[in-house]
Amino acid sequence: MSRGATPDITVRPMREDDWPAVRQIYREGIATGQATFEVEAPDWNxxxxxxxxxxxxxxxxxxxxxLGWAAVSAVSARPVYAGVLEHSVYVSEAARGRGIGSLLLRSLIAATEQDGIWTIQASVFPENEPSLRLHLAHGFRVVGRREKIARMAHGPEVGQWRDTVLIERRTQVL
Structure with a gap:
């Protein structure tokens, strides 16, 4: 377990019984219109x-x-890309600005590097400046901008094309 911004906050592996809280935080992120193209949080399965x-x-x-969660997905099923992951970090609305995202991201980086992961990437809306600042502070770099990569399917911007900024962090360990 990692200790973070405040001494009473810990980071631990997510369990299935955490899902109701994790899903609620995911929903809060979706509601901002700045976190994802997703329309709704999925079910646990x-x-x-x-x-x-x-x-x-x-x-x-x-x-x-x-207070928040982080998770990764494989970017490809091809074995040569086994060390490349896409990640998500979400913090509850009530806990934003308290260092929770930083704590989760540091913990995720340490855990993935320990497992031989060499690249963590994500796509972030350019308007999501807090997320971009967080990632840049933790060694991520901007790789490029994907213009009009997809249309919003929810919120006040339904149907509008959105850009994303592709960011990545390459390990210094390997």
Whole structure:
């Protein structure tokens, strides 16, 4: 377990019984219109089958519960890309600005590097400046911008094309 921004917050592996809290945080992110193209949080079975079990984390505080989560997906089934993952980090609305995202990201980086992962990547909306700042502070770099990569299917921007910024972090360990 990692300790983070405040001494009572710990990071641990995500369990299936964490799903209701994780799903609620995911829904809060979706509602912002700045976190994902997803329209709704999946059910546990879909989440479970689309994320690698080895690198699912939650940040929690005693008496408060889950404050955020991180998870990864393989970017390809091809063996040569086994060390390249796409990740997500979500923090509950009530816990934003308290270092939870930083704590989760540091923990995710350490765990993936320990398992021989050489690249972690993500696509972030350019308007999501807090997420971009967080990632840049943890060694991610901007690889490029994908213009009009997909249309929004929810919120006030339904049907509007959105850009994403492709970011990646290459390990210094290998």
């Amino acid at each position: 879909r989440f479970d089958s689309s994320r690698l079990a080895a690198h699912r984390l939650v940040a929690e505080a005693p008496g408060v519960g889950i």
